Amino acid sequence: MVFAKVVRSKAVARAAVIGLALGVFALAVLAAVSITTNARTTSHIEHNSRISDHWSQIDLHIGVESEALNNYIVAKKFGRDLLDSAMGSASPELEWQAANGDPLDVENAVLVTEAYSAFTQTLNDVRRSPTDRARSQILADQAALGASMVRKSANANVTRHRLAMDAYLAEAAQFNQKLSLAATVVCGADFLLLVLCAAILLTHQRRIEGQAVESRYRALHDELTGLANRALLADEIEDALWVAEQERETVGLLLLDLNKFKEVNDTLGHHAGDLLLKEVAARLTGAVRGTDTVARLGGDEFAVLMPHIYSPEHCAEIARRLLEALEGAAELDGVTVDISGSIGAAVYPVHSGSGAELLQHADIAMYTAKRNRLGIAVYDPEADRRDSQELSLIGELRRAIDEDELVLHYQPKVATSNGRVRGVEALIRWEHPVRGLLQPGDFIPQAEESEVIVPLTDRVLKMALEQHRMWRDSGTVLPVAVNVPTVCLLDAAFPDRVAAALSACDVAAGMLTLEITETSIITDPVRASAVLTRLRETGVRLSVDDFGTGYSSMSYLQSMPLHELKIDRSFVRTVTDSHGGAAIVRAVLELARALDLEVVAEGVEDEATLILLGDMGCTNAQGYHISRPVRAADLITWLGQPALEPA
Template identity: 40%
Template sequence: MPEQHERELVRLNRALRTLSAGNRALLRMADEQALLHEMCRVIVDTGGYAAASVAYAEHDETQRLRWMAGAGIDIALLEPHLYTWADTPEGRNLVGDCVRSDQAIVGKHIDDPQYALPFADMRAMLLQQGFASFTAFPLHIEGQVVGVLGIAAAEADAFDEAEVKLLGELADDLAYGVANLRTHIQKLEAQATIARLAYFDALTGLPNRTQLVEVLEAAIASAKRQRHSLALLQLEVGHFREINKVLGYRAGDELLQLLGRRLSAEIQADEILARVGEAEFALLLPNGGADYAEQVAQRLLAMLREPVEVAKLTLDPRVAIGIALFPGHADDAESLLRRANVAMHQANLASGGYAIYAGGQEQEHMRRLALMGDLHRAVREHELRLFCQPKVDIASRRVCGAEALVRWQHPQHGSVRTAEFIQLAEEAGTITPLTNWMLEAAFSQIYAWHEAGLDWPLAINLSGHDLYDPRLTERIRGLFATWGIAPELIQFELTESALMANPAAGLETLIHLKQLGVKLFIDDYGTGYSSLSYLQKLPVDGVKIDQSFVMPMVVNGNSATIVSSTIELGHNLGLTVVAEGVESAAIWHRLVALKCDVAQGYLISMPMPAAQCQAWNSTWSQNGLAPA
C-alpha cells in the first residue's frame, strides 16, 4: 500500500507540473499552431509523459481527424492514414470515441482489443516505443468538441482519478487558449477591415475621399515648400443614375469597377486615383500645371470613349472632367476639390469633355469673408437657434437623450449650412464664442427640461479648437455651478480627427472633462484614423458609428460588416455604441439584431427646435415607443 500511495503521489506531482507549465505556455504563445506544439512538448518534457498529441475534428461530411501537433511521437507517421471520428469501424478508436461521446477516454491499454487501433501496424509501433496506456480529453470551444488532446504513459496503471482531473483542467485550458487566440485574430481582422474601409472604397478598391484629402493636403504642403504647381482632375460618369435605374445597381457597380481599372492602368506611379463620389473619381497630378493636366484629360477621355460591356450590353460611357490647379485656383485640399467639381460640371457644356476651373473664386472669397463677419454678429445678436435630435435606447425604445445642434438663420441669406459656418468659425477664430453660446444654450435648455420633468441628457459637440482651449473645463465647471444640474445630464461628442490632431493635449482635456462626471463619446467613428489601441487609452463612454456606414448597411455587405464589427469591438471595450443615420425600419431591425445600444436618425426624428422636444416626446410615448 505505501508503494501504491507513493506512485499515486508521483503521478499527481507530474500532473501538477504539467498543468503549471501548460498555463505558462498559454501566456507566452501568440500563434495557435505554436501553442499546440508547445503544449505537447510541455506534457512530455516537463510532465514526463511518454507522448502527447492534438487532433482536430472536422465537422463536415468527412468527419475527419487531422493531427495538428505531437511530442514523443512523430505525427508524420500518423498522417498517411485516414482517421475519422464517424461512427464506423474506422472511427471506433480512442480519439474518435472521445469526440463522439464528448467524454474523456481514460487509461485505456494500448493492447486492449476493445479499443483496437484502426490500422494493424499501429499497435506494434506504439508498444515498441514503450507506450502502455492512453487517455484522450475532448477540447471544447463554444460548446462544440473541436478536437482531442491525447496523452500516452509508459505505465499500464497510469491516469488515476486525481491525475485525470488535473489533466482535464489542462485540456480545458488549452481549448480556452485556442479560442482566445482565434478571437484575437478575429478582432485584428475586424480592426484591419475598419481601417481599410475608412481609407479605401469598398467597391473599386481605390483610395476614398478621406484618403485623397490627406494625400492632397500633404502634396499641397510639399508644393508650397518646393514652389511648384500641381493639378487635380475630377471625373464624373454621365447618366449613371439612369444606368442604375434601367440596368440595376449591380450593373452600375460593374461599370464603376471596370472604369476604375481602366483609369488605374493609365496613370503614372506618383499619381493618385481615388473614388470620391457615387460616380465620381479624382486624379491627383502632384507635379504638373495646366498644360500637363490638359494632356492627361485628353488621354483619359480618348481611352474612356472605348465602349464597355456591362450586363451583356455595350455601353458608351460619357465622362466629364474638371481641372483645378494649385496655387492658381486654391491653396487647400477642400477648396481645390470643390473647384475641380465646379469645373467638372462646367465640362458638361464645354467642348472636348473637360474644362479648367474659371471664375467665381473672387465672389466665393468675398462671400466667405462676409459670412465670417456676420458670424460675429450672429453670436452677439442672438441669430443662432438651438435644435435637438433625439436618441433612443434600442432595447427599451425609450428616449435616452438628444444631440444639441446649432442653426443660423441669416437675415439676408436665409439658412446657412451648419458645416459651412462652423468651418468659417474655425478659420476666423470665432469658434470659441460659438462654443460658449452652445454651452450656455444647452445648460439653459437642460434646466428648463428638468423643471418641466424631462430629464434628457444633452450631447454637445466640441471642435478640435475647443479641446485645446485651456479655459474650457473651468467654463463648464462654472456652468454646472450656475445652473445646478446633474453631471449625467451633460454629454460631449468629439470627432476622431479632432482628437488625433494633437493626441496628448486631447487626452489631457478629456481627463479633465471626465473628472466633472460627464459622459464622453467619439463622434463619426470609422471615418477618422485613430487606432483601437489609442481608443483604449481614452476615458470615453461610447462611440457613434458614422452614418456613412449605417445608412447603406442593409444593402451593402461591407458597411454591414463594419457596423457589426464596431458594435462588437465597442462592447468588448465596455463602450456604449450609438448608430447615426437610422433612416429606415430595415436599419432599425438590423441594429436590434446586432444588439446596438442607441439609435439616432430621421426614422426617430429630424432635428427640431429645442422648444418642440416636449411635445414630440409626448407623441412618441403615445405611439407605443416604436418607430414607424
C-alpha cells in the first residue's frame, strides 16, 4: 500500500525520472572518462615503447660496431669493410632521442652522444693504425670500454622506461578499477531507478486506462442519473435498427417530458430538481424490460428505446404502463410533489426509416401529447405536416417582423350616451407577400406557442404608440389599447419594455391601455399581480379582455390593479333576445361598479343592442355596428362624420 502511494506520487515520479537521467548521464561521463583514460594510456605506452625501442636499437648498434671492431683486430683485411659500414650506425637513433625523447631521455642522449662520439673517434684511431698492433689493441680495449659504457647507459634507459611503463600501467589499472566500481554502483542505481520508473509508468498507464474508461463512461452516460445520454442512445438506436432490419423486427422509441419541472426548480431550487430527476430515472428504470434502454437527453427529457415490439399499438400500451409507473407523489427533502409527464412514441419501420428520423418523430409526438394534454401520443404524419406548416409560418413571421410586413387596424370604442370616440383598439394584420392579408387568427395562436410572440407584441406596441403620436401631432388625441399575451404578463422585464417604448415614442402612459385575458391571471396570479402592479405604477391603464369566459378568475379581481372590464361578445350578442345574456351583462355591470371599474361591451352588431347597453348603464361599446377595424387613414376619415369626434 505504501509502495503504491509512493509510485502514484507525482514528486516521486519526477525524482525518479530526474535520477534516472542523471544516472544515465553519469554512465556517459564514466564511459567518456574511461575511453579518454585508455586512449591516453595507450598513447603513453606507445610513446614510451618507441623511446625504449630506440634505446634498444642504440645498444644493438653499439654491439654490432664492437663486433665489427673485434673482427677488424683479428683480420684487418677482411674486417675493414664491415667496420666501415658499422661505424656511426647509432647516430640516427641518438638524434631521434634528442629530438623526440622525454626530457630525461634528451639529457641522457646528450651524454650518450658524447660517449658515442668518443667511441667512434676511438674506432677511427684504430683504423688509422693498421700496422701498429700494440697501439691497435690498446685503442680496441679503450673502444670496448666506451662501448660498454654506452650500452650500459642505453640498457639503463630501456629498463627505466620499462619500469615507468609498469608503474603507469599499474596506476591505470587501479584507476580503471575505480571507474569499474563507480560504473557498477551507477548501473545498480540506474537499474533500481529504471525499475521504479517502470513501476511508475505502469501505474500511470493503468490510471490513464482507468481514466479513459471513466471518461468514455461519462461521455456516454448522464452524470446526474447514470442513465445513457443522447450519444449512447443514438448508438443504441443504430444497433437496434440494424438488428431489426436483419431479423425483420419492430423497434419503438418513447420520448418523455416532465410536466411543471421548471416550477419545481424555480420554487424548491435546483437541488430539489436534481432529486426529482433521479426519482424519475429510478422509476423508469424499474418499469422497463431488461432489453430496453433508458436515457436522459437533457433537462427534464428522457427516452426509452424498446426493441422487439409488435406494433404501434403495443408501443402505445407500453408507454401507458410506463406513464402509470412514473406518475404519483414524490418526497423531495420533506416536500411532496406530484410527478407527471407527456410521452411521444414512434415506431421503426412504420413511422421512420432511420435513427435520426425515429428520434425526430418521437419528439414531434411528445410535443403533440404535451400541447394537447394527451399524456401519450403516437406519431401522426398528418399532424406532423400541419406542425411543419405552422413551423414554417413562425419562421415567416419572424421575417415579417424584421421586414415591416405587419400593419395595424384600429377599432374605435365609443360612449353609449353620445357616440363620441373614447379610444381605439389596435389589432394586428399581416400583409403576407404570397397569402395576402392575414387575420390574427391565422398566425397569433401559433405565435403564442413559440417565443416569437414576445418580439411580435413589442413590435405592435411600438407601432400603436407611434401612430398615437402621429395622430396627436396632427391634432387628434386617441387613446390606444394593445392586447398583451400571457407570456408577457408573466415576464418581469415587460413593464420596463413598456416604459421604454412610451419614452421612445413620447407618449403619456395614460394614453395606453393594455388588454389582458382572464386566462393570463389564472395561470399564475402572484406573478401576474406583480407585473400588473408595476405597469399601473407607470400610469398605464389595464383592462381585462373577454371578461366572463374565465369565471374562475373572479376571485382575483379585487386584488388585481385593473381599470376596465370588457364584456365578452358572446354575452353581448344575446343581450336583446336572451334573459340569461341580459342577466350576465347586468351582473358584470354591478360587479364593475362595486370594484370601481369602467366597462366596455364588445361585439355590438346592431343599434338595438347599443341602446339597451346604454340603458343598462354600460358606458362604452365597440363592435361592427359602430365600425369594423380599419387602417389609420380610414379611421381619420370615419372620425370626420358628425358626432364622432373624440371625447
